[in-house]
Amino acid sequence: MKARPAFTLVELLVVIAIIGMLVGLLLPAVQQAREAARQMQCSNQLRQMGLAALNFESTNGKYPSGGWFWSWGGDPDRGGGKEQPGGWAYNILPYMEQTALHQLGADGKPDEITPEQRAGAAIRGQTPLPFLTCPSRRACKTYPAGTPINSDTVGLGAKTDYAGCWGACGWYETYEPSSWEKAKTMTRDGTWENSASWYNGSMHRRSEVRVSEIKDGTTNTYLLGEKYVQPEQYETCTGDGDNETAYVGMDGDTFRRTSLTTGTTPKQDRPQYDTGVFGSAHAGSWGMAMCDASVHRISYSIDPEIHGYLGNRADHQPASLPQ
Numbered sequence: 001m002k003a004r005p006a007f008t009l010v011e012l013l014v015v016i017a018i019i020g021m022l023v024g025l026l027l028p029a030v031q032q033a034r035e036a037a038r039q040m041q042c043s044n045q046l047r048q049m050g051l052a053a054l055n056f057e058s059t060n061g062k063y064p065s066g067g068w069f070w071s072w073g074g075d076p077d078r079g080g081g082k083e084q085p086g087g088w089a090y091n092i093l094p095y096m097e098q099t100a101l102h103q104l105g106a107d108g109k110p111d112e113i114t115p116e117q118r119a120g121a122a123i124r125g126q127t128p129l130p131f132l133t134c135p136s137r138r139a140c141k142t143y144p145a146g147t148p149i150n151s152d153t154v155g156l157g158a159k160t161d162y163a164g165c166w167g168a169c170g171w172y173e174t175y176e177p178s179s180w181e182k183a184k185t186m187t188r189d190g191t192w193e194n195s196a197s198w199y200n201g202s203m204h205r206r207s208e209v210r211v212s213e214i215k216d217g218t219t220n221t222y223l224l225g226e227k228y229v230q231p232e233q234y235e236t237c238t239g240d241g242d243n244e245t246a247y248v249g250m251d252g253d254t255f256r257r258t259s260l261t262t263g264t265t266p267k268q269d270r271p272q273y274d275t276g277v278f279g280s281a282h283a284g285s286w287g288m289a290m291c292d293a294s295v296h297r298i299s300y301s302i303d304p305e306i307h308g309y310l311g312n313r314a315d316h317q318p319a320s321l322p323q
Helices: 009-060 115-125 180-188 191-198 304-311
Strands: 143-145 155-157 162-165 222-226 285-290 295-299
Touching: 009 162, 009 222, 009 285, 009 295, 180 191
Parallel strands: none
Antiparallel strands: 143 155, 162 222, 222 285, 285 295
16 A cells, blocks of 8 residues: 655644734634624614613703712602702603612602612612613622612622713812701702802703703713723722712712813723723724714824713803814
């Protein structure tokens, strides 16, 4: 019989080298395709939440309220307006097919914090939702979080990788009510009203913004978008803008701002301290849902002045997203 030719050692090494080169060329393409798919998923989630906010407005005559403060979670007995302590993520739950989660703790007693309300709020606070999680940033699970006043201990809670836009302005400093009675006092002495009037975004603290108040046009005004998070704190959640649950009132966890300065331009997640800005884990661009629920990928290098104008619902500046 004729002997079968065998590979020489040199030929084998050449084949292995070629395979290694092909794998090296293929892996970045696979990773790029996966990231493109994750980015598309992120944009779809923004679209869904934008539509939920529009459906909320259609039903209630106003966009979802931004709630009170980080120390207060949602209360199903207090409606969806300025008397609702929970933030926008809590208020859109019924419009995202999460009515049961929204209603946890309902007790028919809007002016009391009952054991039933606390227990329900804790269960909700510990329930992460995929549409609030950026697939490029972290898994949809619970992370270290604080406990709202009207909730049992949370410990590990749901997070949101998205934030509402409170406007082109800073934070209005005012004290946080530690009880319903103190919240009523803030209503009587005008503290709440002064606080709410400070903000010029589409959603903010105790907001009740109507479509007619979006003077610059719903297509040219930010509603909610991806937020910047320090990557070294993805798991620990020790930063000021990522240490509470997704369903609390207005805070750096649930809201971000714009301004006419470079200090508030959006940023890609990098080890740096800047909790007050929009941004994302994606390379090149971040996602924003406008007040008409349209979604855009926006460059991190957007002009700071344009970025600031787009965050203000009624500055009458002729700003639009760059094409």
